[in-house]
Amino acid sequence: MERLLPAEEARAFAEDVQWLEGRNNLTYLMDGWDDSQRRSIYGCMIAEVSEFPVVLGLEELTGIRGTTDNLVKVANKAIAKKSLDPKAIIAVCTDNPTMMLAFRRKWTNQHSWILAIHCFMHSINTIIGKIVSYPSVKKTITSNSQIVSFFNSSHYWGGQLEKICKENGVTRGLKTNTESRFYALILQALSVREHKISLMTLCVQDDAQQSQGGLTAVSKDVLATIFDVQRWQLTDQLIRVCKPLVDIIGDVESRDASLANCMLQLIWAHRQIKKLPHIPGDDSHFLRHAQKIVNAQFHEMNTDIHWLTLFLHPLCRKLAISNSPHSRKLDDAYKISLGIVLHWGWTKEMVTKLAADVKAYFHAQAPFQGGKGDRRDWWKSLLVNVTYHPLKAMAVKLFSIVPHAAEVKQFFSNLGGVQSVKRSRLTVSHMETLGMLWNHYTRQLHEAALAAGKSMCRKHAHMHTQPDGGIDVGQAEDLVKAFNWTPLPPNFNANLEGLEESTEEELDEELEKIGSLTPMGEGDGLDTTIPMEEVFDTSHLDSIRAGNAPLAIDEELNLHIENAGPRDKWDAASLMRSLGVS
Known part of the structure; x- marks a missing residue:
């Protein structure tokens, strides 16, 4: 292995360098990641619309301050690794923490021809995060998480729910939340709503309401949550409000998406949310809160x-x-x-x-x-x-x-699969080698599939792109189908303190991070209240x-004349008199 792996890495490295030769419209992508050993790792990739990305490398900054100067060094070192001419790069795209904003500004000052782009998907996630900061919605999210946590942690009640779901034609399980990905909260809400009838059917049973024969019943808090009509109404409203934004993620987080696609989808989603009807039981204040957030963020993103x-x-x-x-x-x-x-x-x-x-x-x-x-x-x-x-x-x-840094996040997700309990001592250098090889082999399979005429619409493990224009009604449900479930740890106990449960304190912590983000200073410069x-x-x-x-x-002029219709009778003098002109 010590001989074969370096040889294979060298071959893949040479092919990547050769593939990059002659390309002049590339986007540099960078993002940070904390692995299971709590190491601070930055990943760098190069990408182009409709093309498979190339891994430039990983750089560890554990114990080193993530200053602007250090991030610039990481970027310069990454492009030097693959002998990439900086002139071939036309844009840099990262998410929007203050340090990344400062990095983009400084790097583009060094390379004046490079355009600085904020990650569009990060901005959409921020919109959803600000929408769910509404107090009653935070409580609803916490309650939904409590339902998911209880039934996924109880082998008996989880099994009983699964049986009833099969009878009702529900084939998917309750979905876990993902830290800092606020759109996952909407997927979780969709999952809970789909189980509504099955949950109600199960929880009206006598043994679910009260302990019988010394066997544990369903938690009283969970029962109260399931039979809370107001929570179901707010869950439904939350889905209706946020679904257009989740649809953006499904349709834009692909390798074919451009900056124009992103703006078109944002405008469409804004209009959909603005036109949402008020249904009896809806919280009208929450709807206005969401519309205000979407409008303000629209101006920020309209660069x-x-x-x-x-x-x-x-x-x-x-x-x-x-x-x-x-x-x-x-x-x-x-x-x-x-x-x-x-x-x-x-x-x-x-x-x-x-x-x-x-x-x-x-x-x-x-x-x-x-x-x-x-x-x-x-x-x-x-x-x-x-x-x-x-x-x-x-x-x-x-x-x-490339309008988003989703490729780097997907790369980190794959590295998370490589790093396990039995492979927890991999060095960053080893992870870079394995990650680069994985990406290289996947690109070869991707190119072979395209050459064979196969459809490659689905670009990411948890995202779908639609074949034609418009908001796809089934898109959010498709996201739920493909959403990866995180297994519970072996030491999970029945006190509901698990990976799937989001407390209000945890939500507040994540929302505080969003609130502390420095405005990009870009956008259209208009007042955020302008529709x-x-x-x-x-x-x-x-x-x-x-x-x-x-x-x-x-x-247009010819069409206007053609559509003028039959000529009617009129004279200039009478027409002027009717207009009050003497």
């Missing part, structure tokens, strides 16, 4: 780079620029795009052509007419020379940026999701 990429989606140009009171305008498209290419070192001649392209593109004039859902493919297949139409080069680069509908004209959303390309100005 210049996200907006410009949305604008460059061929179906979204009229969504991005509209007559809405606070919509960005064509001048903003000029300023933002010119600011980007200034750092890319473009010549004055190229910039002049770019400005002309932006105007022609907005008006859907030649050669930028039409469009389709696959924005990157549309730009790549556009039959123009980038020398004369540099907007194509910019668009392809922007649509190559999203005053920023984007959402009347175009349904047309976009149907795949309809915008019309050129001449086509």
